[in-house]
Amino acid sequence: MRADMYSESWTGKSVEDKNYESFGMIGTRGKLTNAGALLADESPVRYSRVFCTRWSGKNKSGGIVDALNHEEYSGSVISLLNDAEAFIKNNIKTIWKKLSNSRLELPEYVHRSYFEALVNALIHRDYLMNGSEVHVDIFDDRLEIYSPGGMPDGTKVQDRNIRVIPSIRRNPVLADIFARLGYMERSGSVLGKIRDSYERSANFAESKEPSFHSDRGQFVVTLPNLNYAERLSVILFLN
Template identity: 25%
Template sequence: MIVICMLNLRMVGLSRRRCHGIRTSRLSDLNLAKLDQYFQTYGFDLSAEDDKERLLRNADLMTDQRQVTVAGLLLFGIHPQRYLPFAAISIARFAGTEIADELLDQQVIDGPLDQQVDSALAVIKRNLFRPSRIESTRTVDSRFQYPDRVFRELIVNAVVHRNYAIHGSRIRLLMFEDRIEFISPGRLPNSVTVEKLRVGVSCAVNPIILRYMENLRYVDKLGRGLPMVYRAAEQAGKRIDCEEFGEEFRVVLQL
C-alpha cells in the first residue's frame, strides 16, 4: 500500500477541504485509468492502492460518505452530465452579426472539463469565418486570426470560473461574423472587477477545479491568461469587452 502524506497531496490536488458530494454517485462513476495517469505524474500508483477511496478523499475528489465531489465528476467523471446535466458548453454559429440571423451550426459539448475545452476549441476553429482573396494562383486568408491560445484561454476561463450551483444554464459560445461571445453562468466574486481582470487579478470561484486544471496545464499558474488575451486583441486593433448582466458573465471578442 502506498502511504499518502498531506504534503504530497497538496502537490497532487489540494489539502482536505469541506467538499459537497453528489448523492448516489460512487467510485464507479470515475475514470480510474485517467486518474491513475494523473496520479502517476506525482509518483502515486493508484492501480496498486488498496484503499483508492481514501486517496481520493484526501485529494478532494470523494467525500467521507463515499460520494464523488462535484470537482471529481467534472474533472475525472466517466459521464459527468449524468449528475450535472447543464455542466456543458452550448455552441451556436450564426450567418451574420445578430442572434436572429440564420443558424449555421449548433451543438452541445459535454464530458469532463478538459475534454470540453479541447472540443470547444476545435469547433471554434472549424466555424471561424475566414474571408479570402486570390493572390497569383493561390487563395489566402484576408482576415487577422487570433492564435489558438486566445480562444483556449477564454474557454478555460468559462469552465473554471462558472457557478456550477446555477442549474438550468450551460456555458454558451455564440459565434457571429464579427465577434464571439463567451457567456458563463455566475457573477464575478465580490473582490474582483472587470478592471482587475485586465491585469491578472482573480479570485477562484471553484478552487479545487482551478488547482487541478492548473496541474493539467490548462490554467497559467501566474494568472497571465486574460492579460495575454487583452494584449493579443490590442495588438490586432480589436476590442475585447467583459461585462456582468444578471447572473451571467460575458466576454465579447471582436474578430
C-alpha cells in the same frame, strides 16, 4: 472515473488514481466530490454542458437560416473544453497574404485568447445556477463566450482594471486540477493574457480590442473578428 485521459493526450500530463483524494476529487468515503463529479467522464451534473452555435450574420436572427452550425456537449469539464475548442476551430477561418519570401497567416480569432476564455468560463462559472450552461456564439463579426455567474466578489469586470484583478477562484479544486494538468497558470491575469494575445496579432487594430462584461448572473467575453470587413484582393481564404 477517467477524467485524466483527455488531458494526457492534449498536455502530456495526467492525474493518477492514487491522487484523486488528495486533489479533492473524491471524499474520504470514496464518493465523488462536486469537483470530482464535474471531472467524471459521464458527469452527473446536469447543467455542466456547453452549447456552441455558429450564427448567420451579426445576431441570433441573422437571415433565412439563423444558425449555420450548432452542437451541444456534455461530459467532463475537460472534454467540454476540448469539444468547444474544436468547434471554434472548425467554424472560423484563417486568411493569409503573400510576402516576399513567405506568407503571413491572419486568423479571425487568436487561439490563445479563446482558449483562455473557455478555460475561464468552465473554471469560474457558477455551477449552482440551474437552467443555464456555458455558451459559445460565433457571429460574423465576433465570438462571444458566456458563462453563468458574475465575478465571485460581486464587482463588475467592466469597472475594473483587468491587469490588477486579484485571483479569486469560485471553484478552487477545479482551478487547481486544471493548473496541474497544464491547462492554465496559477498566477497572472487570465483576462490580461486574453487581451495581450490579441494585441500581438499581426492583424490587430485598436477597434478590435477584446471586451469583458459581467453582472450578478453572467460573465461574457467578446472577441472581435480580426478580419471582419476586410476585403483585400491579395488574400486567400483557407478552409
